[in-house]
Amino acid sequence: MRDVAIIGVHVTKCGEIWNKSFRDLFVEAGLGAIKDAGVDHIDSMYIGCMSGGLFVGQEHIGALMADYLGQAPVPATRVESACASGGVALRTGMLDVASGHSDIVLVGGVEKMTDIGGDEATYALATAADQEWEGFNGVTFPGLYAMMAVAHMHRYGTTPQQLASVAVKNHDNGSLNPVAQFPMKITIDAVLNSVLVADPLHILDCSPVTDGAAAAILVPADRVGKLGKKQGVKIIGSGHATDTIALHSRKDLCALEAVSKSAAIAYAMAGKKPTDMDVCEVHDCFTIAEIMAMEALGFFEKGKAGRAVEAGDTRIGGKIPINTSGGLKSKGHPVGASGVSQAVEIVEQLRGESGARQVKGAKVGMTQNMGGTGASSVVHIMEAM
């Protein structure tokens, strides 16, 4: 396998983007990444999208985007792993370059979620769960993550205040990110007094419904500079793992086994350990998800992540800054794009381009992208070249 590096990235403004279509958003991200990299062509494309069919009535997304990006006849493939679709696009593109088949690969992600009603969007998102056992019986994602939160609170004493601390920290970071959907700062009280969606999760514990896209350009690590103009960020670890699709089939409601396993593979490939990470984007679709993911990634002992967040350990300047972008919570969660959007943040951090959000001296970073209630997880570890 050849080593692979990222030499260009771009993320669109996230939010309810009325004046741009599904394809417009992707093209904006793709052209932005191509410009950032300075490449004069691409060899192939991989596009993460969770449900073009249900959100905008469009499948055949690879060909559509190659066409509208002006890149046909290059091969273009859409990949899907629910909310981990972007992470899977990054990984699949990496394998294409690693194989020697392609030299310049565009990986991207896109979702246009606000063109349908809220109940339809809730149904579309629920297709990431087990349709026959969970969706059919009416469980939606806030309900599923609420069950995980209740279990975590019961076993470890995690508190609603600790959950709220995740949201407060991510909105603080998002207030420094010009693409964030909800860049306002919030308080613990605001979270705890916001509408209860599924006890113990309030609306401010939940990531929003978002339109947005992100893209990155991958090349062989030994050809950075020859193929583009930007500093390379090497992908030194990649792990992908699956778990039971249904929450009720898990051995432990408080553990994200696919996250632990995908992280273990990525750490081993990179020759790194959790304490080597300078900055990390974690899949915070709900506040409890960030807490459980950080424990599964080995940043904190089981049951202790909530207290660590409350103590400020995951803030910029803390022990391990988490979701400096604002995360899915504040930056927004265009589901198929989120995994690539995480990579955009880490690449910019490792290039020292994050401005007010910059983690000083960041050299090694991680992205962790998750589908469903953790039935899929994709972890990448990256290092500045």
Add this chain to the structure above:
Amino acid sequence: MRDVAIIGVHVTKCGEIWNKSFRDLFVEAGLGAIKDAGVDHIDSMYIGCMSGGLFVGQEHIGALMADYLGQAPVPATRVESACASGGVALRTGMLDVASGHSDIVLVGGVEKMTDIGGDEATYALATAADQEWEGFNGVTFPGLYAMMAVAHMHRYGTTPQQLASVAVKNHDNGSLNPVAQFPMKITIDAVLNSVLVADPLHILDCSPVTDGAAAAILVPADRVGKLGKKQGVKIIGSGHATDTIALHSRKDLCALEAVSKSAAIAYAMAGKKPTDMDVCEVHDCFTIAEIMAMEALGFFEKGKAGRAVEAGDTRIGGKIPINTSGGLKSKGHPVGASGVSQAVEIVEQLRGESGARQVKGAKVGMTQNMGGTGASSVVHIMEAM
């Protein structure tokens, strides 16, 4: 890149399969391929599916199928390229093995299309076209292919009888295939007197709506026999290309540029030419599609494929046997599975296992899988080891 071979295949019965669910169908195909190969584990999975969201309300298909196949935590990714999703799964899995990242990869495809009404299925299929310009204005796939047929008839003198000859030949082949959805033989008169769907295409010019799944096991070519028990079939060529998503944007309504380009790449990689092919599965979603694809693949000169079919050149025993399985027309067209199902037929032909459908002495074969009106095409060339 490492050379890659297929050592196990399986396809389910195709049709309106009331007693098996979306996941049941895939698991049946996956277990069948694992058994055929004789492998004791797999390293990763790629699953082609066009629209789990619209057909069965299920996305997150990679994790779902890894779970139900008993293979979690292996990495599992769903890929989509409309009706070329299966071909893209085969290609993506091939790149994973070629890269050196995985040794034993299961590629599969699945679609469960009959659980929704006919109008809903027509809408779901139309998402393979350009939603904003084609779908929105009410064009469906029979209408789009009818426009291509009219153009081909106008320029080259292709006749309704020649179109019907494709259907008759494919049903003759399908009558010998136990998994075929419509194994009955038909006549030219039956086609021409069947209901007109979109002039000049009658219902018997159209492939059906189908439930079904298919799977194959890929390994490094130099480890065939060590990893499994079956004769290997080497993938010696792979090409994937895109074209404009909308038919009205094409330079030529009578040409399938993505097919020509994907074939040229595959021929060059394999060091083969059209006359080297002993047997070929072509994407015959409509009879005109088979004619245009055969011309794009170089089997016949532009405008002459219709006459060749009428003359029997594409029958078993003819110059180049096409769709010995019965094709999408008679075997059935479970859209996300069709590309893998084509590979199953070619592998069995090259292993000499096709019984009454066997092409004598077949050593080199091809699959050509297409999305939309040809906005995507994936071509694989395979050789018996």
